[in-house]
Amino acid sequence: MSGFEVISSGIFTLLQDKGRFGLTHLGVTNSGVMDEYAALMAQKLLHNESNTNILEIAFSNVVLKATQDTTLCVTGAKCEFFINDQSRQSWQTYDINQGDTVKIGKITQGQRVYLAVKDGFDIPKEFGSNATTVKEKIGGISGQQIKSNDFLPYKKQNQKFSNLYHQRLQPIHVPKYDEEVLTLRVLLSYQEESFSALEKEKFFNSVYTVTSDFNRMACKLSGEEIKSDLDGIISEGISFGSIQIPKDGQPIVLLKERQTIGGYPKIGSVINIDCFKLAQRKIGTKICFEPIDIQTAQEKLKDFYLTFK
Amino acid sequence: MEIKLASVDSVIIYFSHDISKETSLRVKNAYKLLNENKNKAFIEIIPSYNSILVSYDIFTYDFESISIVLKKLLENVSCEENENNHVINIDVYYGLDVGLDLKRLCEVCNLSIEEIITLHSSKVYDVHAIGFLPGFAFMASVDDAIAISRLETPRKKIPKGSVAIANNQTAVYPSDSPGGWNIIGKTTFEFFDKKLESLSPISIESQIKFNPISKEEFLLQGGTI
Numbered sequence: 277m278s279g280f281e282v283i284s285s286g287i288f289t290l291l292q293d294k295g296r297f298g299l300t301h302l303g304v305t306n307s308g309v310m311d312e313y314a315a316l317m318a319q320k321l322l323h324n325e326s327n328t329n330i331l332e333i334a335f336s337n338v339v340l341k342a343t344q345d346t347t348l349c350v351t352g353a354k355c356e357f358f359i360n361d362q363s364r365q366s367w368q369t370y371d372i373n374q375g376d377t378v379k380i381g382k383i384t385q386g387q388r389v390y391l392a393v394k395d396g397f398d399i400p401k402e403f404g405s406n407a408t409t410v411k412e413k414i415g416g417i418s419g420q421q422i423k424s425n426d427f428l429p430y431k432k433q434n435q436k437f438s439n440l441y442h443q444r445l446q447p448i449h450v451p452k453y454d455e456e457v458l459t460l461r462v463l464l465s466y467q468e469e470s471f472s473a474l475e476k477e478k479f480f481n482s483v484y485t486v487t488s489d490f491n492r493m494a495c496k497l498s499g500e501e502i503k504s505d506l507d508g509i510i511s512e513g514i515s516f517g518s519i520q521i522p523k524d525g526q527p528i529v530l531l532k533e534r535q536t537i538g539g540y541p542k543i544g545s546v547i548n549i550d551c552f553k554l555a556q557r558k559i560g561t562k563i564c565f566e567p568i569d570i571q572t573a574q575e576k577l578k579d580f581y582l583t584f585k
Numbered sequence: 586m587e588i589k590l591a592s593v594d595s596v597i598i599y600f601s602h603d604i605s606k607e608t609s610l611r612v613k614n615a616y617k618l619l620n621e622n623k624n625k626a627f628i629e630i631i632p633s634y635n636s637i638l639v640s641y642d643i644f645t646y647d648f649e650s651i652s653i654v655l656k657k658l659l660e661n662v663s664c665e666e667n668e669n670n671h672v673i674n675i676d677v678y679y680g681l682d683v684g685l686d687l688k689r690l691c692e693v694c695n696l697s698i699e700e701i702i703t704l705h706s707s708k709v710y711d712v713h714a715i716g717f718l719p720g721f722a723f724m725a726s727v728d729d730a731i732a733i734s735r736l737e738t739p740r741k742k743i744p745k746g747s748v749a750i751a752n753n754q755t756a757v758y759p760s761d762s763p764g765g766w767n768i769i770g771k772t773t774f775e776f777f778d779k780k781l782e783s784l785s786p787i788s789i790e791s792q793i794k795f796n797p798i799s800k801e802e803f804l805l806q807g808g809t810i
Contacts, residue, residue: 300629301616302777302785303716403784412719414779465590466597510604511714511723513631513638515592537633537716545592570648573593577643 278344279429282422287335291416294327296405300536307407308532310492310555311388314352316584318392321349321369321443326584328396329406333389338380342372346430347394347437353386353556368444371436386453386556394437398429409533453556460550461568466542470505478502479543484563492533495554497563501525504541511539517546529554547573549580586659588652595640596651608635609713610664613790618658632789633714672709672792675774677748678803682810683771690767694731704728706795710755712787720759720777720785724793727753739765746771773806
């Protein structure tokens with residue numbers, strides 16, 4: 277069989293893709309890669325379809341041994357990356373030969389490393405997607421994170437990729453994940469009318485901090501308390517990026533593995549492309565909110581996806 | 586009906602501001618219309634008590650055009666009940682060994698176990714929303730006499746199949762999960778079944794009736810205490 281033997285899986289390595297769609301009416305979450313910029317860029321550099329599956333690595337020490345030739349690309353968080361103990365660069369493609377060992381060491385900036393291979397891993401989809409949602413036991417390999425001794429099959433490359441292309445992203449397009457303050461652009465939406473002008477002003481003029489309550493479901497912030505006139509609302513569908521304000525007044529940004537419905541008032545929604553940036557930020561990062569209008573937001577999102585067409 | 590911005594690629598349609606049978610029927614009929622439309626640009630359609638969230642392809646619609654399309658499609662949505670709806674019967678064993686809160690319910694509501702069973706199992710419930718967990722269906726309305734509020738401290742683990750009450754709602758835990766609802770019985774009926782193509786035998790359009798069975802029957806069906 278051709279593929280990667282997982283020598284060491286790291287604590288939380290997941291098989292992902294763009295996500296699982298069309299089942300939210302049953303409470304099945306979308307899941308999918310947290311940082312679409314990094315994931316889609318890896319696929320683009322490999323000339324892969326944008327929805328090809330990919331590994332999302334949240335902790336260091338992932339070691340893979342190739343039993344066959346392939347081409348890979350590592351993107352996302354800055355990390356130590358070795359092929360046969362030789363230090364390599366992220367955001368570019370490398371041909372891998374049978375017997376090579378690939379290692380992701382320490383993550384030094386950002387939160388999630390992406391590792392893609394040419395044409396993806398040959399793992400059957402579950403309900404239309406490879407995206408792993410551990411709490412639902414759906415996707416990936418038997419609904420779980422990747423474990424040591426797992427096998428990640430891929431198809432043998434008949435022609436060396438590097439004979440055709442050598443793909444490296446221009447450094448100017450490599451994101452930095454360490455700026456002091458990350459600004460998230462917000463569309464006022466949902467129950468925004470239940471927040472007074474004063475509360476909105478507080479929301480847009482305060483500096484929040486990313487707390488340790490940050491996972492694939494959501495990111496809880498701490499800072500200035502925001503109050504809604506509503507105590508709770510009738511449970512309703514929750515969009516990617518929506519900002520819940522629970523009773524303690526501390527905003528929660530809902531991300532890829534969010535619950536499909538919920539009953540907290542929402543002041544608005546962070547635009548998708550800024551959620552991808554948030555996905556790479558560490559606990560303690562300072563966050564500001566800035567309003568954006570729907571026309572501009574949609575143009576920006578379209579531009580984003582057109583880059584990867 | 587009101588269509589509001591939800592996020593960069595989604596809108597939420599509100600059919601009223603309260604929970605009622607009429608609103609629920611309007612949501613169900615609108616949900617049906619949206620699905621029958623088979624519009625590929627509708628990416629997710631999430632119905633709930635009084636609303637439907639629609640996420641859409643922004644390369645097909647912008648906020649303005651999706652609002653127009655949805656308004657046109659749904660402006661005459663009725664609140665008529667679908668007469669073809671068949672009722673799904675679900676066998677439940679109501680017993681103190683599985684109904685972790687049954688005894689407390691008797692005390693709080695001042696009713697016997699038999700009375701609670703009769704009250705819970707004699708109504709046909711509508712599904713108002715599915716969420717929280719895959720296949721967790723919020724059903725209403727439970728008789729006022731047994732409509733008690735959630736536990737103050739949720740349990741760390743409620744066994745799969747537990748039949749529960751919270752206020753005027755009832756539900757079945759589709760998998761082991763933490764939760765704060767009052768447990769009164771247990772069923773072997775699968776609300777979330779990965780073997781099914783549809784993933785679940787129920788939908789927001791389903792009507793549910795609970796059917797009391799004996800412990801022996803429950804065990805024969807593969808139930809566990």
